Amino acid sequence: MEGSSQIYEQLLGELRERIPEIAIQVEEEVQRGRRVAATALSGSDRTDRDEKLRFAGSKISKEDLATVEYSGDEKLALLIDSLLRLGTSMATSREAILGLLGGTDTSTTIELVVGQTGALAARIDLATEVPGARTAIERHRPALVEALAELGR
Amino acid sequence: MTSAELIAAVEAAIGGLDGVYRTAADESDLYEAALLTVAVDAARRAGGVEMLTNDGATPAATVRFRRGPGHLWNGGFTFARVEFPQTPKRLEIHLGIMVAGASSVAHECDVALIDAMECERSRAGAVHPRRRAVVAALEAKHYAGPPGLDIGRGFLGFSGEIGPGKCALVFPGQTSASLATLIARKSPECFPEVEPGSPAAQRLRGHIDQQIRNWLA
Secondary structure, three states, rough: OHHHHHHHHHHHHHHHHHHHHHHHHHHHHHHHHHHEEEHHHOOOHHHHHHHHHHOOOOOOOOEEEEOOOOOHHHHHHHHHHHHHHHHHHHHHHHHHHHHHHHOOOOOOOEEEOOOOOOEEEEEHHHHHHHHHHHHHHHHHHHHHHHHHHHHHO | OOOOHHHHHHHHHHHHHHHHOOOOOHHHHHHHHHHHHHHHHHHHHOOOOOEOOOOOEEOOOOOOEEEEEEOOOOOOEEEEEEEEEOOEEEEEEEEEOOOOOOOEEEEEEEEEEEHHHHHHHHHHHHOOOHHHHHEEEEEEEEOOOOOOOOHOOOOOOOHHHHHHHHEEEOOOOOOHHHHHHHHHHOOOOEEOOOOOOOOOHHHHHHHHHHHHHHHHE
């Protein structure tokens, strides 16, 4: 997609403001790059390394590893895929826990308590949160899937 | 889809998901609790009957899960107690408890399936359960993107302490080629793309089911 690197930067900035932890996960993976077997490199990536190694009196072997940068489309796809997985896991996690409590007399509100101190960290009413989490991902899933398809994923 | 439409769609999704997203710690805790449900389901398939309890004797009225590591013997936290009608063996499934590893250092297990006799010993003596009584242990990482290699290296260290064949690294994101290669052909297992109900969660459930059956045999 034309301008995909710029679009990625724009959307990453927005994600950083709204859900920073997920933005960091995406950003760190992009900074790490894709590690691939040197023999599996394609096009100019392979040719460039072949020439440099030949100059050094060697050649690419099957043990060689290389790191290549994510393309603009790949970065954008990674961000969108991460949103899909986040939305799905938020919905399915809440549903699974509520399902375990279903049919018992146990309250559907769970408490998260600091293990060492016993301090209450959060109280979550799953019966209230499940519909919102499911609606959020289902509302946006079709467009995100279409966007991934547009990027060849 | 034009680039403008793509931007609008992703911006709308970020806003919509942000409306549900609590905090990183809350979402991580919810993911660990969801993995407990996968472990309970595996125990059922292995023939078990579970009870969610805070005291080991009565059903929990309110579920209280740990945030961060805690001691098994500190009461009041919810765990699953599983009985197997065909044997006297019993299993407990805990979240966020410390387990004594091979180096005599205690390590946090995000989800731990432990022989109930060892859990009773732990409560009686206020000592951490020993690794030999661990049936299975899950290291949960709530990563929507691919976790880095540092996560894999940490997991291999953890599994060396608890027992490689018992441990699994679990996360909802895709794996990276590096992480998959690092853990491939080793005893501890890696389960990417695990969300309750997903094909990967079914594979994880089957893996835990088999570990329970091996322990029961």
